[in-house]
Amino acid sequence: MKIVCSQAELLKGVQSVQSIISNRVSLPVLANILLETQKDKLKLAATDLEVGIKTEIPTEILKEGSITLPAKMLFDIVRELPSQDIQIEVTPEYKVILSCGKIVFKIMGLPKDEFPIIPDFKEENAFDVSMVTLKKMIQKTIFAISNDETRYVLTGVLLQTSNNNLEMVATDGRRLAYVNGGKLNKGLKNKLDVIIPSKALREINRLIGEIEDESKTVKIELTENQISYKVGATILVSRLIEGKFPNYKQVIPKEHSQEVLLDTAKFLSAIKRMSLIAPEKAESIKLELINNKAIISSMSQGLGEAQEELEIEYKGNKFEVAYNPKYLVEVLKNLSTQNIILELSNPMSPGVIKPQNNEEYLYVIMPMRL
């Protein structure tokens, strides 16, 4: 293989694929990035066997071929090279001569034989989702997934369609986040109902990057056990989590007896302040509703206690409930509305948090024993 490409393009390409590589690889070749000529482009690919990612950059091809190179080293070298053209040449012994002006690196590569194949993206079965919407949906659910390998189906986010609306649900069995991303622009042949591993979602989030243009879209294609996304020239393929997601509709309370309106930012800072006194995990904070007041308090053995009052409109009976502050902080910091509505029925049953005037999102949280 012998190619010439620009430093900027190569850096961009390596950057988009290298983050997927895990720190502990099971096969040496998995620590490498695959470089392969493809028509008039250079294809770059990386995988950790769970998620695969590939992209292509414009290249001048002098001789076709392929090689794999240690990702971290390639990235560090390309980053430090001046912005000029880079020539990459592979010898029959898999030695790579990377030259840029008067700079020459000679590094050892590995042949591509052992590098796993990342399937191609088939445009015909794909549907489009706005990047802004997808990013928002991921951001509002991903924090609620479980990291408990024994509840494997909960380690991913459920992606489904219902009446052609795209929905995401995540739960770790203690709280649950639901978001409705609105109608898809194209009807799907089959109802969507898949569980996506969190790594694939984090990666797609990273690939989308900061974006405000509502018209830009991600293409999504689903096969029996894989999901593929196409963002520009980059394709991300992930296996799906097998198994059945729990019937989440069952755990969303249908009724409630108390309802309070809280200022999102004030509520969030109060909880953060109160948990200063209880830094260890598994400490609870108490929420007390009484006479137009919400009293948030915490207590930790040997450290002390704290209390903060928020003014609210509340005329009901005195109500006390305890929560893990982490589960409140995580949802509140991801909600952008001025106010949230908290719906409660009793201290032992799930509470619901909704953004005010917004039917697209809800969060169910299970209390701790008082």
Added chain:
Amino acid sequence: MSQRHIQVLPEEVINKISAGEVIERPASVVKELLENSLDAGATSVDLEIKNGGKKLIRITDNGQGIPPQEVPLAFQRHATSKISVFNDLDMLDTLGFRGEALPSIAAVSKTTMVTRTAEVLSAAKLVMQGGKVLAQGEEGAKPGTTVSVEDLFANTPARLKFLKSDATEFSHILNLVTELAIANFRVAFSLVNNDRKVFKLAPAQKLEERLYDLFGRDIQKQLLPVKLDQKFISITGYITAPAANLSGRNQQYFFVNKRTIHHRLLNHALTTGYDNLLPAGKYPAVFIFFSINPELVDVNVHPAKREVRFSNEGAIHDLTAKAIRDALRQPGVIREMKDPAASYQLPLDQHSIPAILHTDTAPEQGLLSVQEQMFLYKAQPQETVKTTAFGDLKILGQADNAYIIASSGNELMIIDQHAASERVMYEKFKREFEQKKIQSQKLLIPITLEIDLPSKNMLLAHGELMSQLGWEVEDFGATTLLIRALPAMLDKAGDRQFILDIVRELSRLQDIKDTPAKAEIHQAVLDNIFKLSACHAAVRFGDELQPSQISTIINSLTNTNNPYTCPHGRPTLIKLSRAELNKRFERT
């Protein structure tokens, strides 16, 4: 002093004495009656228990029944249909044979037998109390035999006093029925305890179906078939793969000619067969059947027949070990075992070295003021322990997602992140338990856990204690347990092994009712549960930690009563002095 005359004891006294040998507790009655039912060719046996068997044991079978004229004979000592001459003992293929069981049971309870053979039209009924006939007659019944044993040991108060709690006695019965249900998997069994259904096992075609019903889906996936055929012995059954190991021997079943037996020889053969595939203190589940020519095994060693004598012990041991080794050699078994050394290896290829040490980018946040503390110094096991004080502790980072590296003055500290966190969690758990406020997190989606029946029974029987420990568990039918709430410290809960470890601890509470050391045992069990929970709540060896997590762990550790060791006694940190480092770098 009056003269005492030698006399032949009356029959009922003999029976009472002999009952002491055969009938120790309700489970012994169940064993004798169940064996009778199975020997009578029953294909379905229903068992009902009340108050741990003290109040009622009722067994109904669909076996061949006893002809009316032989019913009174059944209650005579050494009356049996199973052998007639001594030589028959060598060719036994029935479970019972001594002819002691029924008279012994009748001597210490009120026993009612209703039995009918297919040939006669009505069933014969006989009621015995304290060894004497109370009533005799006929009544309508299906073919088969029903024996009800009420008020066991009511006439021998001394023995009654030695019985344990209802729950303990029932767990003995449950264990026994489980053994027989495994050995006789083609027979349908049902068990009702205090009017509550414990299980109803459909007749199985294969052993594995029965194991599935008794121990749940999880065990079935782990089963490896055992098969060995020799001229005088064949060994069949299942063992579990090393990955599925349990913490106790309570799921190890050996059957010789369908009779449950316990033999140290077999335990040893098991250890030999598994060799070093099992971690210390872990045991596989084992269901092994020996089919041995009856001439080569003596079952008449003890009235309870739980011991046997093999004519060639060495051969049995070696063949068993071989059968286990062969089973473990099946493809896919050993591959799952991880090389314990592998997880400690540092990745040494050039591009990962910078990743080994995550340096805290904001060092001022890593600065912790820690009051002067004495720490263990233990660089090498053979070195003497010396203590020294340290002042400000500077956290340098985390190495290999396993150790926290810190410096204090001119010393380098290496903290085992799991051990340190475990110590913190242990003391927190203990403190909160003593204050009766273990933080408990309710679950939005309860966890269902497949678990064997004896373990499930144990957890439910200790519901109160489990609740104090932060758990809410419920029966979810068959072999399923429902977890509705768990200690908030635990991130993960569906870990079967963890639950089984708790079960093992709880099981130690069963037989301590009258032990003088009761309080100590209770405390030790709780302490072990705190340790187990702490181990599961702690950060893992291999978890990547955020700087804030590291400072929380260090801060909390310095506030514990004993920051120097983890609850199991391993050190939480080691310290390398400047002098020591210099020496190691040969800077003399």
